[in-house]
Amino acid sequence: MMSLLRPHGLFLPFIKRLTDIKVCRVKRRSQGCTYNITVIRHRWMKSLGSVRDLSSSATEKETFDMSKFPAERIRNFSIIAHIDHGKSTLADRLLEMTGAIAKTASNKQVLDKLQVERERGITVKAQTASLFYQHHGQTYLLNLIDTPGHVDFSYEVSRSISACQGVLLIVDANQGIQAQTVANFYLAFEAQLAIIPVINKIDLKNADPERVEKQIETVFDIPKEECIRISAKLGTNVEQVLQEVVKRIPPPAVRVEDPFKGLVFDSTFDHYRGVVANIALFGGRVSRGDRIVSAHLGKSFEVNELGILRPDQHPTETLYAGQVGYVIAGMKEVKEAQIGDTLYLHKQPVEALPGFKPAKPMVFAGMYPMDQSEYTALRSALEKLTLNDSSVSIQKDSSLALGAGWRLGFLGLLHMEVFNQRLEQEYNASVIITAPTVPYKAVLASAKLIKEYGEEVITIINPAQFPDKSKVLEYLEPMVTGTIITPDDFTGKIMTLCQGRRGIQKNMVYIDDHRVMMKYVFPLNEIVVDFYDQLKSMSSGYASFDYEDAGYEAADLIKMDFLLNGQPVEELAVIVHKDKAYSSGKAICERLSNSIPRQMFEIAVQAAIGSKIIARETIKAFRKNVLAKCYGGDITRKMKLLKKQAEGKKKMRRIGNIDVPKDAFISVLKRK
Numbered sequence: 001m002m003s004l005l006r007p008h009g010l011f012l013p014f015i016k017r018l019t020d021i022k023v024c025r026v027k028r029r030s031q032g033c034t035y036n037i038t039v040i041r042h043r044w045m046k047s048l049g050s051v052r053d054l055s056s057s058a059t060e061k062e063t064f065d066m067s068k069f070p071a072e073r074i075r076n077f078s079i080i081a082h083i084d085h086g087k088s089t090l091a092d093r094l095l096e097m098t099g100a101i102a103k104t105a106s107n108k109q110v111l112d113k114l115q116v117e118r119e120r121g122i123t124v125k126a127q128t129a130s131l132f133y134q135h136h137g138q139t140y141l142l143n144l145i146d147t148p149g150h151v152d153f154s155y156e157v158s159r160s161i162s163a164c165q166g167v168l169l170i171v172d173a174n175q176g177i178q179a180q181t182v183a184n185f186y187l188a189f190e191a192q193l194a195i196i197p198v199i200n201k202i203d204l205k206n207a208d209p210e211r212v213e214k215q216i217e218t219v220f221d222i223p224k225e226e227c228i229r230i231s232a233k234l235g236t237n238v239e240q241v242l243q244e245v246v247k248r249i250p251p252p253a254v255r256v257e258d259p260f261k262g263l264v265f266d267s268t269f270d271h272y273r274g275v276v277a278n279i280a281l282f283g284g285r286v287s288r289g290d291r292i293v294s295a296h297l298g299k300s301f302e303v304n305e306l307g308i309l310r311p312d313q314h315p316t317e318t319l320y321a322g323q324v325g326y327v328i329a330g331m332k333e334v335k336e337a338q339i340g341d342t343l344y345l346h347k348q349p350v351e352a353l354p355g356f357k358p359a360k361p362m363v364f365a366g367m368y369p370m371d372q373s374e375y376t377a378l379r380s381a382l383e384k385l386t387l388n389d390s391s392v393s394i395q396k397d398s399s400l401a402l403g404a405g406w407r408l409g410f411l412g413l414l415h416m417e418v419f420n421q422r423l424e425q426e427y428n429a430s431v432i433i434t435a436p437t438v439p440y441k442a443v444l445a446s447a448k449l450i451k452e453y454g455e456e457v458i459t460i461i462n463p464a465q466f467p468d469k470s471k472v473l474e475y476l477e478p479m480v481t482g483t484i485i486t487p488d489d490f491t492g493k494i495m496t497l498c499q500g501r502r503g504i505q506k507n508m509v510y511i512d513d514h515r516v517m518m519k520y521v522f523p524l525n526e527i528v529v530d531f532y533d534q535l536k537s538m539s540s541g542y543a544s545f546d547y548e549d550a551g552y553e554a555a556d557l558i559k560m561d562f563l564l565n566g567q568p569v570e571e572l573a574v575i576v577h578k579d580k581a582y583s584s585g586k587a588i589c590e591r592l593s594n595s596i597p598r599q600m601f602e603i604a605v606q607a608a609i610g611s612k613i614i615a616r617e618t619i620k621a622f623r624k625n626v627l628a629k630c631y632g633g634d635i636t637r638k639m640k641l642l643k644k645q646a647e648g649k650k651k652m653r654r655i656g657n658i659d660v661p662k663d664a665f666i667s668v669l670k671r672k
């Protein structure tokens with residue numbers, strides 16, 4: 001009850017009203033099990049007028065007896081697909097059909113809980129839901145994990161599938177196989193999971209399930225008879241999906257008699273209850289009150305609460321081998337329940353599970369408060385947000401122009417944008433993000449330098465720290481293997497785009513009569529900012545792209561500085577390939593001069609390599625007198641205009657005596 005009150009700050013003033021809360025325990029029989037239901041009603045809330053009325057959201061928490069689900073009646077599966085092919089919509093239908101959520105129009109994409117997910121219509125964080133499904137007179141426990149589709153979040157997919165024995169591979173009946181379909185298929189295939197291909201959106205006018213079935217046969221070698229055709233939107237054949245999950249996905253091969261072994265496959269931080277770890281039980285059982293140990297830290301904790309997700313938390317007494325659920329055990333920091341860690345019972349140690357490779361940041365950017373007075377508030381917001389997104393790497397940084405800040409590593413540009421949006425929406429923080437850079441490497445030239453830096457090959461995540469050529473044997477740049485799938489009408493244009501980005505074609509195959517799949521090796525730097533946007537626009541939205549790490553290659557790199565009125569601005573510096581230095585210097589100067597507004601004096605924007613200026617643009621002087629059209633003495637109107645101008649300035653950062661818009665740092669890298 002307290003947890004319901006505290007978030008609203010209502011605990012003390014309304015303590016007397018607690019007598020008005022009704023707590024009833026009732027027993028209900030359903031699906032062969034008896035559930036104890038705790039119903040909490042908040043009659044008192046109705047009388048509070050402006051306070052949020054919670055009476056309608058009376059919490060009904062069913063407590064389930066999980067001993068009724070032995071491993072052979074459990075199926076653990078993920079839904080994987082290319083972005084927008086309908087994973088979350090299918091998850092909604094499965095939740096509705098099995099009674100986990102009500103069938104209402106407002107219950108849309110219920111597993112997309114974050115504001116940013118709902119606004120952008122994309123899944124960013126994998127979510128788990130336990131469903132009860134009646135099949136041939138038996139109740140099965142189906143644990144579903146909905147995963148994100150975008151390449152930046154494929155780390156979430158690989159973690160999720162480690163808790164599963166099978167996947168539903170969704171393919172849009174109109175778009176067919178896309179680049180992330182291929183990438184996700186291989187994640188599941190390499191993990192040796194059962195793969196059920198599901199062709200979704202068959203209700204669309206342009207749906208062509210036959211063509212998609214042929215593609216699935218050609219690309220994945222899965223016979224077309226194994227595909228299920230559905231419309232997640234209308235619910236067509238969704239029941240068949242549940243039947244096939246039970247039939248084709250094997251139960252987890254685990255034994256309840258073994259000692260408890262739990263894999264932490266996700267963890268989040270709750271401000272009131274500490275770390276909530278999502279676990280998959282690879283053996284044994286764990287109950288409330290047990291002492292558990294983290295294999296990674298060797299530290300022990302008492303289990304305060306555990307349960308299943310439907311998708312809200314439902315506490316239970318015990319979780320058993322093969323099941324998936326959450327544990328709250330007084331862990332105060334996310335590193336105490338590190339993703340990939342193994343949990344076991346105190347005095348019953350087990351061999352730790354292999355865990356996961358740590359997430360590897362692909363782009364780094366500086367992050368600074370708009371105003372140094374906001375530094376402490378931003379630090380606290382960053383600490384909280386990184387607790388819930390452990391794939392972000394963070395270290396302190398500072399710059400002459402922007403003051404104290406941080407250098408953050410992200411899995412890609414969308415990840416960076418989503419993180420920034422969450423900072424603004426969830427923590428009301430406004431930040432400057434500097435131009436993103438990929439992690440370059442430099443092989444140092446002498447034993448003295450190696451001693452000074454502490455290693456022979458250093459990683460450069462900030463252009464300001466780019467070592468001079470005289471100190472370096474060779475520079476290395478990160479490479480990726482990119483997969484592009486496109487209708488063949490666009491192949492010519494796309495090949496020109498790829499060559500312009502220093503891409504080397506590795507192969508090209510037809511996946512059906514009209515669509516080709518091309519593989520290219522690219523320098524990561526060339527595709528990280530705006531490649532995807534250009535690919536989409538030149539193919540009228542039809543081409544898709546995905547990439548994976550392909551190691552490092554030697555490259556002729558140089559650092560390019562940008563000067564505003566003769567002063568170098570460290571945060572604008574970029575690392576570029578030598579062959580592209582002149583063209584990018586010129587283009588960035590142009591973009592900078594377009595994004596910095598005219599000011600009361602002339603501004604020179606210059607690009608320089610070492611002491612040599614290679615490009616220049618001039619921003620002409622201009623004074624915007626916002627009061628010019630304000631005749632007479634209407635003081636309120638004058639105040640309004642001045643306030644508006646001051647708000648505009650808040651979005652700027654002063655560098656020297658020049659106001660630079662906060663978006664200028666990123667927009668300079670975006671080619672039109």
Ligand SMILES: Nc1nc2c(ncn2[C@@H]2O[C@H](COP(=O)(O)OP(=O)(O)OP(=O)(O)O)[C@@H](O)[C@H]2O)c(=O)[nH]1
Pocket residue numbers: 081082083084085086087088089090109121122123124147148149150200201202203204230231232233234
């Ligand atoms: N016509 C039709 N539209 C569908 C169907 N299934 C999903 N959609 C629509 O397709 C869009 C994307 O659906 P989502 O369920 O958000 O897709 P997703 O795969 O979860 O997307 P990400 O999580 O961003 O990768 C939404 O507008 C859905 O309403 C279907 O069966 N038929």
